Amino acid sequence: AASDPDLVARARAAKEALGDKVFVLGHHYQRDEVIQFADVTGDSFKLARDAAARPDAEYIVFCGVHFMAESADILTSPHQQVILPDLAAGCSMADMARIAQVEKAWEALAQAGVQDQVVPVTYMNSTAAIKAFCGRNGGVVCTSSNAEVALDWAFAQKGGVEAGTKVLFLPDQHLGRNTAVLKLGLGLDDCVVWNPHKPNGGLTAEELRDAKMILWKGHCSVHGRFSADVIDDLRAKVPDLNVLVHPECQHEVVLKSDFVGSTEYIIKTIEAAPAGSSWAIGTELNLVQRLAKAHPDKNIMFLDRNVCYCSTMNRIDLPHFVWAMESLVEGVVVNRIEVDPQTEQEALVALQRMLELPG
């Protein structure tokens, strides 16, 4: 749907009035009506890195979800204020690992006698408290674009897989499993799933002792919907189809795909694809629709029979954006995201370890 011209004009006027005081970051899953106002667009890694690119900007308006805005607050200077236009823009995956549950799991790993061998790694899609947990326990943050190097780094911290090192991977079991099996060459049976709703994660001491990857039982409800059957159906109908998916998809889906990577990788892959080629893309619908529109010479389709937007990403709409921006013009900061200093300090350790990873 076309955006309301009056709101577009108001957003433009507010942005002009604020000038260099405001820096607008936009994740690739944002709506067209919002992404058009972003100074920088990117995947989670690029946005984390670029958040610090404008230390002179007083306000950072983050068009994305809560955990991304928290990370931007941690990575920017104290005088900069990070704003999330709708506070209800969370991430259901990030909510699947609560700090009290993770602390309890850590304690259980100590009881089982394996904690000394474990390095925690958290996906960016987690709360600041979980990132802080990783920071104070020798761990690291990763995103979908650097999960392989982050896992290599983590295993190397305690002598490597051969020495019995284990990774506790939070909160996305799929990114953890896909990376461990398809990039590091570990076996599916080297991975166990920690269920926070069961005593001892639902695992025996022996299973924990033998595991190399302890995967938190979290997932993305949007990417969880893509299925291997649909890939089979599409391949039967479309000759020379390329299947391109995000690593948050289930393992069977990634196994049947041709290409897997972050949202930034998905965009670059489509940009580099030859005219006339066919692509089925398994990621959030705003991005797939934008790619289809930008590349009319390529046959781009969505890898699902149904519509699947990320409902929380979509909460950042033009009315909320205009409200946040016009409030700033009036000198009022609405919806500030501010991580407490202790959490910030510890989370920064884990985020900086990620930013220093090779590659």
Ligand code: 13P
């Ligand atoms: P990217 O880091 O690939 O942009 O992914 C973020 C995300 O939330 C995917 O669901």
Ligand code: SF4
């Ligand atoms: Fe979270 Fe999934 Fe939405 Fe990404 S697509 S923000 S992982 S719910």
